[in-house]
Amino acid sequence: MALIIKDRNVVTDPWLRLELNTDGSLPPVPPSGDVIVPLAMWHGQRDQLIARPSRLGVWLDSHEEPAAIAEDLRLFGVVAVNFPKFGDGRGYSIARLLRERYGWKGELRAVGDIFRDQIFFLSSCGFNAFTLRAGEDAQEALGAFSDFSDAYQSSVERPLPLFRRRQPA
Amino acid sequence: MYRYDEIDQRLVDERVAQFRDQTRRFLAGKLSEDDFRPLRLRNGLYIQRYAPMLRVAIPYGLLSSRQLRTLAHIARKWDRGYGHFSTRQNIQYNWPKLEDVPDILAELAKVEMHAIQTSGNSVRNITTDHYAGVAQDEIVDSFVWCELLRQWSTFHPEFSFLPRKFKIAVNGAEADRAAIFLHDIGLQAVRDKGGAGSDGASPGGEVGFRVIVGGGMGRTPIIGHVFREFLPWPHLLTYLEAIMRVYNRYGRRDNIHKARIKILVKARTPEKFREEVEAEWAHLKDRPSTLTEEEVRRVEERFTRPQYESQAGDDAGHLARLAAEPAFAAWTKRNVLPHKAPGYAAVTLSLKKTGVPPGDATADQMDAIAGLADRYSQGELRVSHEQNLILADVRQSDLHVLWGEAKALGLASPNIGMITNIIACPGGDFCSLANAKSIPVAQAIQERFDSLDYVYDIGELDLNISGCQNSCGHHHVGHIGILGVDKNGEEWYQISVGGNQGLTRPGAPAAVGKVIGPSFSQEQIPDVIEKLIGIYLEKRESEAERFIDVVWRIGIEPFKERVYGTHHQRQERRNRSLAAA
Numbered sequence: 001m002a003l004i005i006k007d008r009n010v011v012t013d014p015w016l017r018l019e020l021n022t023d024g025s026l027p028p029v030p031p032s033g034d035v036i037v038p039l040a041m042w043h044g045q046r047d048q049l050i051a052r053p054s055r056l057g058v059w060l061d062s063h064e065e066p067a068a069i070a071e072d073l074r075l076f077g078v079v080a081v082n083f084p085k086f087g088d089g090r091g092y093s094i095a096r097l098l099r100e101r102y103g104w105k106g107e108l109r110a111v112g113d114i115f116r117d118q119i120f121f122l123s124s125c126g127f128n129a130f131t132l133r134a135g136e137d138a139q140e141a142l143g144a145f146s147d148f149s150d151a152y153q154s155s156v157e158r159p160l161p162l163f164r165r166r167q168p169a
Numbered sequence: 170m171y172r173y174d175e176i177d178q179r180l181v182d183e184r185v186a187q188f189r190d191q192t193r194r195f196l197a198g199k200l201s202e203d204d205f206r207p208l209r210l211r212n213g214l215y216i217q218r219y220a221p222m223l224r225v226a227i228p229y230g231l232l233s234s235r236q237l238r239t240l241a242h243i244a245r246k247w248d249r250g251y252g253h254f255s256t257r258q259n260i261q262y263n264w265p266k267l268e269d270v271p272d273i274l275a276e277l278a279k280v281e282m283h284a285i286q287t288s289g290n291s292v293r294n295i296t297t298d299h300y301a302g303v304a305q306d307e308i309v310d311s312f313v314w315c316e317l318l319r320q321w322s323t324f325h326p327e328f329s330f331l332p333r334k335f336k337i338a339v340n341g342a343e344a345d346r347a348a349i350f351l352h353d354i355g356l357q358a359v360r361d362k363g364g365a366g367s368d369g370a371s372p373g374g375e376v377g378f379r380v381i382v383g384g385g386m387g388r389t390p391i392i393g394h395v396f397r398e399f400l401p402w403p404h405l406l407t408y409l410e411a412i413m414r415v416y417n418r419y420g421r422r423d424n425i426h427k428a429r430i431k432i433l434v435k436a437r438t439p440e441k442f443r444e445e446v447e448a449e450w451a452h453l454k455d456r457p458s459t460l461t462e463e464e465v466r467r468v469e470e471r472f473t474r475p476q477y478e479s480q481a482g483d484d485a486g487h488l489a490r491l492a493a494e495p496a497f498a499a500w501t502k503r504n505v506l507p508h509k510a511p512g513y514a515a516v517t518l519s520l521k522k523t524g525v526p527p528g529d530a531t532a533d534q535m536d537a538i539a540g541l542a543d544r545y546s547q548g549e550l551r552v553s554h555e556q557n558l559i560l561a562d563v564r565q566s567d568l569h570v571l572w573g574e575a576k577a578l579g580l581a582s583p584n585i586g587m588i589t590n591i592i593a594c595p596g597g598d599f600c601s602l603a604n605a606k607s608i609p610v611a612q613a614i615q616e617r618f619d620s621l622d623y624v625y626d627i628g629e630l631d632l633n634i635s636g637c638q639n640s641c642g643h644h645h646v647g648h649i650g651i652l653g654v655d656k657n658g659e660e661w662y663q664i665s666v667g668g669n670q671g672l673t674r675p676g677a678p679a680a681v682g683k684v685i686g687p688s689f690s691q692e693q694i695p696d697v698i699e700k701l702i703g704i705y706l707e708k709r710e711s712e713a714e715r716f717i718d719v720v721w722r723i724g725i726e727p728f729k730e731r732v733y734g735t736h737h738q739r740q741e742r743r744n745r746s747l748a749a750a
Contacts (some may be wrong), residue, residue, distance in 0.1 A: 087207055087290065089330025094329055101452060115209055117191065124326035148183050150176055152320045154457045155327070161457055162176065162320070163464040169352050 004140050005119075005130040006107070008145055010138045013131065015078060017111060021097060036080050036109075039064050042072070050075065059111060062090040070102040078129070079104055083112035092125045099156045101124035119154035126156035170233050170473050170548060172318045172625060173281045179279045180324070188212050191269035196268060210279035211291055211329070213284030214270055222599070223262045223286035224287040225277060227341075229297045229315035230258030230552040234539035237550065239280045241535035247273055252535070253595055254520060254528040256643055257336075258296050258552045259287055263599050275503060285323060290331045292322035292413075297339045298346040302475075303561045304700040305509050309358040309376055311341030313469050314405070317460065320468075321406050328413050333428035335413070336385075345671030348554070350393045350679035351646060353430045354412060355381035359399055377401045382412060383434030383442070386473065386640040390681040391431045394439040396446065402465070406458040411450035415442065474563040475547045480512030484565035499621070500572055500583040512565050516546075518558045518575055518591065519582040523615040526608040527593040528556030537578050545571050554643075555592055557585065588630045588702070591617045592643055596636035596653065597660065603636030605653025605660035610634055610694055617695035627702055630716045631670065646670040649701060650682045661688040664697060666728055667720040677717065685729050697732055704731040 005011040018027050018038040026041050029049070036057035037049060049056055057078035058069055069079070079098060081091040091110065098104040109129035110122050115136045122130065123145060132138055154161040188208075195205040213224035226238070232240075239258055244252050245267050248262040255261055259750070265273060275375045277283055282628045286293055295318045297311040298304065318337060322328075328335070340347040349355025357379040377399040384393025419437075434442045491498045506515040518538060520528050531539070538558055542550045545567045546560035551620055553559055558580075563571060575581040584590045589612060594600065596607030611634055618624050633647030644650035650665040668682030689697055704727055705716045720728065735738055 086204065087330055088422060089290075089328070089332075090418055090422075092327045092330065093414050098271055115204065117204075121324075121326040121329055147187050148324065149179060151326065152180075152323055153327075159457055163461065163467070164457055166174075166176070166467070 001042075002131070004109075005132070005138050005141060007143045008126055008142065010142065015055075017057075017059060017080065017131075034077065036078060039068060040067070050156075054130045057107075059109075060094060062088050062094070066094050066097045066102060073098075073102060073104050073106075076106065078107040078109055080109040080131075083110060083114055083118075086113045086115070086118065088113075092121065095122070095125040095127055096156060116141035116144040123154040124151060124153075124157045170231060171228075171312070171468070172473065173517035174471065177320075178278075178281065180313070181281070181283050181285070184212075184283060184324075185271065185278050188274060192268065192271050205681070207289055207330075209270075210289035211268070211286055212274065213287035214267070215288060216601075220264045223273065223284060224255070224263045225260050225262070225282060225284050225295045227259050227282075227552050228319050229295055229301070229312055230299055230554070231312060232549045232550050232552065233280075234542040234550070236282055237535050237539040238278045238388050239276060239282070240679060241532040241539070243273055243276060244535065246533040250533075251529055251531045252594055253526065253599075254552050254558070256528075256556060256592060256594070256641055257294055258299075258554055259294055260552070261595070263595070284664070288334070289337075290333050291329050292325065292331075292335045292337060295319055295322070295337050295339060295627055296347055296352075296554060297362070298342055299551045299555075299559050300506060300515055300561065301341055301551075302408075303506075303508050303510070303513075303515050304342045304344075304346075305507055307341060307509060308343065308360055309341040310469075311339045311347075312359065312472065313465065314339050314341070314356070314358070316468050316472075317405075317446050317465065318409075318531045321409075321458075327410075331413070331417055332422045332451050333425065333430075334631065335416075335430070337409075340671075344673050346541050346673065348646065348670045348679065349381055349384075349669055351384045351390070351643075352381075352393065353383070353385060353386060353388055354409065355393050356405075357381070361399060375401060378405060380408065380412075382446075383431040383439065384519065384679075385429055385431040386643060386645045388426055388638040389429075389431065390640075390645040391435065392679055392681065393431075394443075396439075396443050403460045404454060405669055407453040407456060407462055408446075408450055410458060411446050411453050414449055415445045418537070418724065429740075438458045473549075475549070477510040477513060477562070478564075480510075482511050484512055487565040487568055487578055490569050494569075496583075497569060499625070500581055500725075501568065503583040503587065504581070504585045505723050506569065508562070512560075514563050514565055514568060516560045516563050516568070516571060516575075517585045518560065519579040519584060520557050520580070521584060521590050521615075522579045523589070523619065524612055525579075526595065526598075527591050527611055530558075534548050534578060534580070538575075538580070541571065541578075555585075555590065557590075583621070584624060586629045586631075588627055588632050588698075589624055591615065591632050591634060592647070592708045593634040594639075594641035596642075598636070600636060600641075602639055603653060604638075604655040604690070605636050605662065607634040607636040607642060607651075607653060609660065610651060610653075610691060613691070613695050614698055617699060626712075627706070628712060628715055631668075632698075641664060643670065644668070645681045646679065647682060648715075649698065654688055656688070660691060662691065663688040664694075664701075664732075665700050666701065667717065669717055680721075683725050685725055686733050698713070699729045701728055704728055 034055040057079035059080035110127045111131045194200045215222040253261045295315045338347040338352040339356045347584040380397040389643045395736040504517045551559040591611040593607040597603035631648045633644045634651040635642035635644040636653040646668040665682030669680040671679045
């Protein structure tokens with residue numbers, strides 16, 4: 001099984017993430033095992049997916065609306081957000097919406113073009129799990145959590161901005 | 170100056186360490202060029218035509234003499250002995266080596282400076298009026314608000330990978346000296362005078378901001394739209410976050426030329442976009458990012474303030490010297506601005522000497538200017554977006570001796586606001602994006618207009634040159650704008666008239682210039698400019714009517730005719746050339 005970072009540890013990943021076929025069609029769902037399905041599959045095969053004996057997760061692509069799963073969150077064991085490219089920053093906003101607006105408390109995972117240099121910001125925005133792209137050293141990437149010792153802004157990780165936490169000089 | 174506290178300093182130091190590690194991994198082949206690019210860009214490092222270019226942030230253009238000496242030291246040690254002050258109030262070095270950049274950043278960190286977010290698709294250096302804190306028409310001291318925004322935008326976790334770069338300008342005075350209608354977000358400080366604010370809650374005299382969204386230059390110049398006439402200051406950050414979240418989620422990422430917020434605002438219409446922002450803001454309003462009085466006061470108090478001696482009024486000796494020496498009076502008229510403190514003045518040191526690329530300063534000049542700042546202006550100075558340096562707190566009684574020293578340093582060209590105070594990007598001599606050179610064009614114009622009497626007769630005129638559509642030289646808002654264009658591999662120049670950077674005086678709003686016609690070769694430019702000036706001088710009703718006022722009054726057709734001939738002549742010329750072909 002592949003290694004991922006979860007809650008600042010390197011662990012094996014029990015989940016299988018299903019991706020759309022290159023022609024955009026949906027792949028078959030294995031009869032058992034924990035799967036993370038694309039949003040289109042969740043929308044199209046909702047009842048069959050719920051009827052499976054294993055855990056279920058869903059993943060959003062960077063253009064998809066977190067509101068589309070807001071009512072269903074209690075059914076998922078994990079929510080993942082895809083970063084098709086390193087520079088595509090939509091997933092940061094999606095994560096904050098899932099955490100701060102829709103109240104998702106479970107595993108929030110960043111997948112796609114992910115490597116150590118995004119981890120600090122991703123973590124600030126509420127991601128607690130990371131599937132690094134192929135070839136990245138997960139152990140080495142753990143260092144990214146301490147790239148910075150603090151941050152000015154309010155975020156999921158630090159709801160109070162620095163100015164509400166500073167000790168008066 | 171804002172003085173860092175221990176956390177501000179630690180974050181900048183951590184950034185240096187982070188970038189040192191990223192550079193090490195890149196040089197060791199562990200990071201690909203594609204992966205390293207966005208990382209180095211957010212530290213101001215471009216790979217340019219001849220070498221890397223490093224852009225160092227000068228937050229809102231404010232510098233101490235100590236910082237300027239460090240900039241001089243960097244120019245000497247790691248570059249070729251000079252730097253280029255840019256239109257975003259930053260400084261650029263054109264010759265550093267990639268492997269030296271971590272050391273340069275470490276040197277900067279020692280004097281509370283950095284290169285954070287000076288490029289890349291993030292919030293860039295916040296710019297403002299270079300007369301902040303000293304102007305007679307001040308509403309608020311915009312530096313305080315700029316510093317609050319600097320902290321908020323530095324390493325913002327949600328908005329560090331935007332569709333495109335994002336520029337915010339703040340103006341704290343009556344006159345707009347920050348081009349707020351030509352930024353992704355422009356903020357105009359407003360004091361609510363008549364009792365309740367637009368939210369019905371703020372008492373009279375409260376500070377708020379007019380929020381302008383979706384302006385910009387570049388390939389598609391657009392004047393920004395007012396989203397809020399009066400946003401009470403506590404809501405500043407949450408409202409900006411609402412705008413940026415809508416942009417981050419829906420801005421185009423498929424085409425770099427259509428990725429700025431102005432394109433999204435236009436595509437959705439300003440009304441719809443504003444509704445989306447307001448809907449988002451309904452969720453963010455009153456959340457922890459809401460600014461507090463304690464925080465505004467804390468930031469205010471971390472600024473060192475100039476100490477003014479109380480003076481009754483204008484200095485008598487200064488007035489006498491003005492009357493006695495016309496050359497000193499001319500310099501004072503053009504390069505010295507009255508100050509809100511009686512007996513003081515703000516002095517512009519011109520970096521526009523003929524023959525020198527606009528905005529360039531040598532290391533020796535920087536050291537010398539640092540000395541001037543220490544002796545005459547309480548150790549501080551500002552960079553203007555017109556690429557000059559400002560000593561903002563000079564005693565009137567010191568002006569004459571300062572003038573003498575500035576002249577000796579080649580910094581006293583008495584041309585601020587005049588045609589020869591050209592704003593120009595580095596252009597094709599340095600920049601790999603440029604279609605054409607800008608510096609030789611600026612020089613040729615300065616040489617043509619070398620008679621000061623003539624320059625003064627022409628009066629106030631902004632002439633801006635950009636080497637390409639990215640419009641770093643702000644050509645769209647020049648009263649005369651010159652744009653380098655590429656035609657089959659040759660360098661040509663397109664000319665526009667009628668642009669204006671902002672509401673610098675009543676009745677003269679921000680405007681985008683109109684192109685007068687087909688482009689010209691480099692050699693033709695001085696003649697063309699002279700023709701434009703010629704028609705202006707003929708048509709103006711008085712000396713008080715500026716070039717831009719005449720363009721707006723009579724339209725561009727007379728200017729076109731002077732340059733290209735009448736419509737009839739143009740038609741005939743076309744027919745002749747068709748017949749010959």
